[in-house]
Amino acid sequence: xxxxTLLEAIRAAIWEEMERAPNVFLIGEDIGRxxxxxxxxxxxxxxxxxxxxVDAPISETAIIGVAVGAxxxxxxxxxxxxxxxxxxxxxxxxxxxxxxxxYRSGGTVSxxxxxxxxxxxxxxxxxxxxxxxxxxxxxxxxxxxxxxxxPDDAYGLMKAxxxxxxxxxxxxxxxxxxxxxxxxxxxxxxxxVPLGEARIRxxxxxxxFVTYGAMVHFALEAAQQLETEGISAExxxxxxxxxxxxxxxxxxxxKTSKVLVVYEAPLTGGVGAEIAARIAEHLFEWLDAPVxxxxxxxxxxxxxxxxEKFVLPxxxxxxxxxxxxxxx
Amino acid sequence: xxxxxxxxxxxxxxxEGTVVRWLKNEGDPVQEDEPIVEIMTDKVNTxxxxxxxxxxxxxxxxxxxxxxxxxxxxxxxxxxATSPQxxxxxxxxxxxxxPAPPPVPExxxxxxxxxxxxxxxxxxxxxxxxxxxxxxxxxxxxxxGRGLFLSPVVQKIxxxxxxxEQELLSIQGTGAGGRxxxxxxxxxxxxxxxxxxxxxAPLPQPAPTPAAAPREGEEIIPLVGMRxxxxxxxxxxxxxxxxxxxxxxxxxxRLVEFRERNKESFQQQYGVRLTYTPFxxxxxxxxxxxxxxxxxxxxxxQIIVRHYVHMGVAVALGEKGEEGLIVPVIRDAHKKxxxxxxxxxxxxxxxxxxxxxxxxxxxxxxxxLTNPGSYGALIGTPLINHPxxxxxxxxxxxxxxxxxxxxxxxxxxxxxxLSYDHRLIDGMYAGRFLQRVKRAIEAFEFLR
Numbered sequence: 001x002x003x004x005t006l007l008e009a010i011r012a013a014i015w016e017e018m019e020r021a022p023n024v025f026l027i028g029e030d031i032g033r034x035x036x037x038x039x040x041x042x043x044x045x046x047x048x049x050x051x052x053x054v055d056a057p058i059s060e061t062a063i064i065g066v067a068v069g070a071x072x073x074x075x076x077x078x079x080x081x082x083x084x085x086x087x088x089x090x091x092x093x094x095x096x097x098x099x100x101x102x103y104r105s106g107g108t109v110s111x112x113x114x115x116x117x118x119x120x121x122x123x124x125x126x127x128x129x130x131x132x133x134x135x136x137x138x139x140x141x142x143x144x145x146x147x148x149x150x151p152d153d154a155y156g157l158m159k160a161x162x163x164x165x166x167x168x169x170x171x172x173x174x175x176x177x178x179x180x181x182x183x184x185x186x187x188x189x190x191x192x193v194p195l196g197e198a199r200i201r202x203x204x205x206x207x208x209f210v211t212y213g214a215m216v217h218f219a220l221e222a223a224q225q226l227e228t229e230g231i232s233a234e235x236x237x238x239x240x241x242x243x244x245x246x247x248x249x250x251x252x253x254x255k256t257s258k259v260l261v262v263y264e265a266p267l268t269g270g271v272g273a274e275i276a277a278r279i280a281e282h283l284f285e286w287l288d289a290p291v292x293x294x295x296x297x298x299x300x301x302x303x304x305x306x307x308e309k310f311v312l313p314x315x316x317x318x319x320x321x322x323x324x325x326x327x328x
Numbered sequence: 329x330x331x332x333x334x335x336x337x338x339x340x341x342x343x344e345g346t347v348v349r350w351l352k353n354e355g356d357p358v359q360e361d362e363p364i365v366e367i368m369t370d371k372v373n374t375x376x377x378x379x380x381x382x383x384x385x386x387x388x389x390x391x392x393x394x395x396x397x398x399x400x401x402x403x404x405x406x407x408x409a410t411s412p413q414x415x416x417x418x419x420x421x422x423x424x425x426x427p428a429p430p431p432v433p434e435x436x437x438x439x440x441x442x443x444x445x446x447x448x449x450x451x452x453x454x455x456x457x458x459x460x461x462x463x464x465x466x467x468x469x470x471x472x473g474r475g476l477f478l479s480p481v482v483q484k485i486x487x488x489x490x491x492x493e494q495e496l497l498s499i500q501g502t503g504a505g506g507r508x509x510x511x512x513x514x515x516x517x518x519x520x521x522x523x524x525x526x527x528x529a530p531l532p533q534p535a536p537t538p539a540a541a542p543r544e545g546e547e548i549i550p551l552v553g554m555r556x557x558x559x560x561x562x563x564x565x566x567x568x569x570x571x572x573x574x575x576x577x578x579x580x581x582r583l584v585e586f587r588e589r590n591k592e593s594f595q596q597q598y599g600v601r602l603t604y605t606p607f608x609x610x611x612x613x614x615x616x617x618x619x620x621x622x623x624x625x626x627x628x629x630q631i632i633v634r635h636y637v638h639m640g641v642a643v644a645l646g647e648k649g650e651e652g653l654i655v656p657v658i659r660d661a662h663k664k665x666x667x668x669x670x671x672x673x674x675x676x677x678x679x680x681x682x683x684x685x686x687x688x689x690x691x692x693x694x695x696x697l698t699n700p701g702s703y704g705a706l707i708g709t710p711l712i713n714h715p716x717x718x719x720x721x722x723x724x725x726x727x728x729x730x731x732x733x734x735x736x737x738x739x740x741x742x743x744x745x746l747s748y749d750h751r752l753i754d755g756m757y758a759g760r761f762l763q764r765v766k767r768a769i770e771a772f773e774f775l776r
Contacts, residue, residue, distance in 0.1 A: 229396070229399075257479075257481045257510045284480050285480045285481060285483075285484045286480070286481050287479060287480050287481055288479045288480075288481045288509055288510040289479065319388075320386065320388055323388065323389065323390075323393075324390060327389075327390050327393045327503070327504055328503055328504050328507070328509075
């Protein structure tokens with residue numbers, strides 16, 4: 001076992017997959033000589049050379065377009081977005097090209113493509129360096145969407161994403177990059193976390209928290225506080241946002257009958273809205289309270305720290321909602 | 329700056345209380361020291377004052393919730409302009425009728441819609457809270473109907489266990505507004521020892537269970553506060569103790585005579601009204617030292633016997649007794665003189681009536697004295713103040729013909745009614761205790 005940060009876990013997974021399979025390559029802005037804006041690909045150029053660590057011009061359309069073409073031709077590209085906010089520039093390549101490729105080819109062409117990059121707020125990144133864009137892609141058939149909260153999951157999910165034969169969007173939470181440490185298995189163990197499986201990070205009986213990304217850590221902190229108040233909350237870390245592991249969620253809801261869905265993106269139209277809808281649709285008779293949500297306010301992430309805190313969900317927001325739910 | 333409203337210590341040994349109702353809503357302006365929430369602990373209802381002036385930003389604990397001492401109850405945003413704000417929890421999708429939105433403040437800047445009616449995206453939405461779900465019902469008494477709301481899972485469990493509607497509605501709900509929660513039903517089912525009755529043959533429809541809405545000529549009052557505490561307390565007592573009442577007749581000639589003769593001088597000399605009650609307290613306290621089992625508590629498998637007397641004295645509140653009842657405690661009553669008892673009784677009863685009594689002053693009684701005689705009751709069967717073992721009622725003093733030395737005389741007579749827990753106390757012990765009290769009152773040697 002190795003003790004690493006979440007960022008180092010991602011770096012280790014990519015490094016090991018590149019050692020393992022020669023058709024895995026990287027493309028992105030400043031990923032080679034600079035080693036990436038956050039240093040995820042630090043040292044890769046020296047080890048794997050410029051053919052497999054490609055410094056691209058500032059064009060997300062080009063980066064994703066090249067990756068899509070290479071994947072269709074049998075490579076396993078990993079395209080880095082310097083910030084996931086900028087994936088919008090390559091939106092057409094993701095949504096209309098990559099996502100539809102298998103469908104358009106009648107199932108004859110697979111597209112083993114990973115688009116990864118830093119996402120999320122709480123770092124004073126303001127408008128264009130703080131967003132959680134997972135809901136855009138959650139909506140699109142043909143894509144898989146991942147956001148890990150712990151190093152072991154980040155490590156195992158990245159390996160699974162690289163080996164998957166479909167386009168995978170890998171959202172790495174920059175607030176967690178160096179804050180969260182944990183152990184990952186040794187190189188030779190070939191440790192994989194399958195896509196599409198949620199993980200119960202804390203067991204509880206009274207409430208179910210369904211969440212992912214940085215909110216997992218907020219939810220765990222809230223659950224710890226609630227325990228001192230006699231409220232037992234179960235925390236489900238989705239890990240993979242699409243496809244959703246509804247069975248794990250349903251099992252927990254059948255136990256607690258009370259659900260709080262927590263996500264960092266703006267409330268309206270977020271991933272949690274779909275989760276809440278499915279629970280209401282399929283487990284209506286198991287509910288003892290309305291399905292509640294805590295998410296960001298329907299606004300943008302401001303630069304000023306107090307305003308950022310105000311807009312983004314907090315542990316206190318979770319506590320408040322959880323107490324209301326517990327006492328409903 | 330945000331100031332927390334914290335559950336204070338309301339008395340020794342008090343670790344929690346219940347939020348009865350919020351007197352202010354989120355967004356309401358509050359003044360420092362203005363009552364904002366009503367808290368109930370044991371028998372004392374108290375209103376917590378705002379620690380600062382500003383706006384009640386957040387209520388963290390709903391009505392009916394149990395809160396621990398030190399727990400944060402609410403947050404006040406200090407010094408905010410105290411113009412009314414829309415409650416931040418109201419969102420699109422709730423059915424709460426909303427007043428017309430307030431004028432959009434200029435500071436909303438570019439989020440503000442160009443026209444006030446230009447759709448949903450706008451300042452009001454940008455400032456809405458990040459919490460989505462409609463706020464669960466607040467048990468503030470305005471929503472008593474909520475107690476009858478059965479959630480899908482509660483209905484499902486009831487159906488699966490053949491719980492009749494009546495049986496279901498008999499379950500004590502612990503949710504907001506008295507709602508029956510899943511946990512309540514499961515607890516009920518776990519405790520239900522009798523096997524479910526076979527489905528009864530179709531019967532004529534029973535009278536509908538009382539609906540939440542009052543019919544004409546009726547009103548519905550939520551069971552909250554002191555009345556709720558009394559209801560729960562007496563139910564527990566009635567269900568726990570095995571109640572028996574023994575009655576004895578006391579000739580109070582000397583007591584009445586003494587009072588008639590001394591009431592004015594007593595008032596002048598000691599500054600306190602001379603009533604019968606201090607004598608009854610004294611007689612009971614002295615007797616209890618000799619009959620300590622009546623001054624005991626049966627808790628689990630232990631009998632706690634006290635060799636001191638903390639005398640609870642029931643005080644009715646309100647002109648007609650309509651405001652409930654409280655039982656202030658005179659500590660170490662066995663050590664106090666008649667005059668000390670009279671003074672303390674007057675002071676503590678006064679505080680009870682003005683509701684300024686502290687929690688400590690209503691706790692820890694080992695025995696209770698009640699005086700239905702004050703409203704003319706001739707005889708009765710008082711209910712034990714759990715977990716005490718006995719309660720003594722002093723009833724109306726009336727002149728009656730009595731036989732003394734084979735002659736008929738007219739004497740002021742009073743009934744003493746002692747209710748006791750038959751689990752601990754046998755009839756003879758209770759009878760001997762009453763004889764002891766009777767002798768003390770009749771002999772009237774209190775002032776020696």
